[in-house]
Amino acid sequence: MDGLSVRALAEQNEINENRLFYVFKKYTGMGPGKYLMAYRLNRAKECLLAGDAPICEVANSVGYADALYFSRIFKKQVGVSPVEFRGKFRNNPYGFQDGSIPI
Numbered sequence: 001m002d003g004l005s006v007r008a009l010a011e012q013n014e015i016n017e018n019r020l021f022y023v024f025k026k027y028t029g030m031g032p033g034k035y036l037m038a039y040r041l042n043r044a045k046e047c048l049l050a051g052d053a054p055i056c057e058v059a060n061s062v063g064y065a066d067a068l069y070f071s072r073i074f075k076k077q078v079g080v081s082p083v084e085f086r087g088k089f090r091n092n093p094y095g096f097q098d099g100s101i102p103i
Contacts, residue, residue, distance in 0.1 A: 004063055006032045040064070041077055048086045055082050 009032060010020045024032040040062040047058045059070035059082075075081045080088065 004036065006036065009036075037073065037077070041074060044070070044074065044082065045078070045085065048082055049090055058082065 006017055006020065010017045013020065015023075021031050024030065024035055028035055030038070044058055044062045047053065047061060053061070055071065056067035059065075059067040062070075064070035064073070071082055074085070078085060
């Protein structure tokens with residue numbers, strides 16, 4: 001996850017950022033930044049459920065150097081903090097009241 005950014009993706013594919021945004025929006029319905037954030041948060045959910053690594057290690061492993069920033073983004077997008085997520089869903093992956101899966 002290190003160094004993965006919209007700019008790096010554009011450079012890697014030898015296109016400008018505007019073109020990358022257009023293609024992502026066309027095929028995924030969201031911009032590359034939002035897609036990258038969603039991907040990272042989904043990986044974080046998997047890590048939180050699969051292991052006992054501290055939140056700072058989970059944050060770092062999915063590309064967030066600042067664990068506090070990661071926790072704020074996670075809570076904003078998922079609705080609960082990473083610690084709450086781990087506690088709620090580790091032993092009950094079908095813990096949502098509506099029966100949906102948290103990942």
